[in-house]
Amino acid sequence: MAFLKYVVSRIDRLVGFPVAYAHCDVPCGIYDPHTAQMAAHTVIRMDMLIAEAMKNGAATVEDRNKMVRCIGVKEQHAEILKHEIEVLWGDYFKPEHVKDHPELHELVWNTLKLAGKAKQGTDIKTAEDLLENVEKIAEVFWATKKVATVRVKSFYPTERTMVYPKV
Amino acid sequence: MMRFPIMIYRVAQRSMEPSIKEGSYIVVNCWYSKVEAKDIVVLMSSGMIMVKRVGRTNGSRVFVVGDNRESSIDSRQLGWIDKKDILGKLIMVV
Numbered sequence: 296m297a298f299l300k301y302v303v304s305r306i307d308r309l310v311g312f313p314v315a316y317a318h319c320d321v322p323c324g325i326y327d328p329h330t331a332q333m334a335a336h337t338v339i340r341m342d343m344l345i346a347e348a349m350k351n352g353a354a355t356v357e358d359r360n361k362m363v364r365c366i367g368v369k370e371q372h373a374e375i376l377k378h379e380i381e382v383l384w385g386d387y388f389k390p391e392h393v394k395d396h397p398e399l400h401e402l403v404w405n406t407l408k409l410a411g412k413a414k415q416g417t418d419i420k421t422a423e424d425l426l427e428n429v430e431k432i433a434e435v436f437w438a439t440k441k442v443a444t445v446r447v448k449s450f451y452p453t454e455r456t457m458v459y460p461k462v
Numbered sequence: 463m464m465r466f467p468i469m470i471y472r473v474a475q476r477s478m479e480p481s482i483k484e485g486s487y488i489v490v491n492c493w494y495s496k497v498e499a500k501d502i503v504v505l506m507s508s509g510m511i512m513v514k515r516v517g518r519t520n521g522s523r524v525f526v527v528g529d530n531r532e533s534s535i536d537s538r539q540l541g542w543i544d545k546k547d548i549l550g551k552l553i554m555v556v
Contacts, residue, residue, distance in 0.1 A: 296554065299556050300486075300487065300556050303487045303556050304487070305469065306470075307470075307472055308489070312470045312471055312472045312487065312512060313469070313471050313472070313473065314472050314473075314474050314511065315471035315472070315473050315474070315488065315504050315511045315513040316473075316474050316475050316510055316511060316512050316513070317476055317477040317478040317479075317482065317484070317512070317513055317514075317528060317530075317534070319473065389538060390538050420541040437487060440511055
């Protein structure tokens with residue numbers, strides 16, 4: 296069989312057989328909701344820093360510079376969050392997961408909407424709701440792998456929680 | 463469209479493992495008479511040539527899945543496939 300494969304591969308080099316894709320979207324199986332949670336914390340943190348910069352009306356050039364940078368980072372990380380959640384939704388979650396967690400589609404949809412809302416404004420409550428949703432998705436994710444989770448206070452300046460797998 | 467009776471395809475990606483390893487060649491019967499559950503078929507979906515296993519048949523349509531379920535994109539996402547989009551049936555893996 297090895298010889299036959301060698302012969303076929305030599306012919307392939309000459310004529311170029313068509314490719315049939317077994318089609319898996321990068322078959323690495325490596326997915327993790329951690330990045331989305333970090334992005335949600337970043338959005339919260341940026342809202343906090345924007346609020347600080349606004350305390351004195353963003354009167355100085357430094358304050359304005361800081362505020363503009365924070366808005367940029369908030370925008371960027373809300374986009375990272377959306378991308379990460381979309382990848383989990385589109386590539387990782389399967390119909391059997393939705394069967395076990397029927398709330399998943401609506402949860403993801405609301406999370407993407409919240410990420411957009413967090414970009415539009417600087418309301419910390421919106422960012423907190425965003426983190427809450429991402430944490431719920433993280434819990435569903437680990438539940439599909441039959442791994443227990445724990446919500447613990449993060450070590451970030453946001454002082455909000457993170458969902459970790461219990462290992 | 464005129465089809466050759468036998469075609470050889472090179473398999474990319476791994477959703478048909480362990481049955482078909484990435485980089486294998488598959489010999490396909492393009493003049494097959496019928497398709498049944500458990501057959502491995504080469505099909506055209508969304509402009510892409512794919513290789514999958516038939517899970518179920520339903521009249522003029524088939525539901526196909528990858529053997530490597532964890533990482534396969536198949537009828538679970540793509541829906542039922544028309545039998546007319548099946549290009550051939552697997553004869554052997556090289």
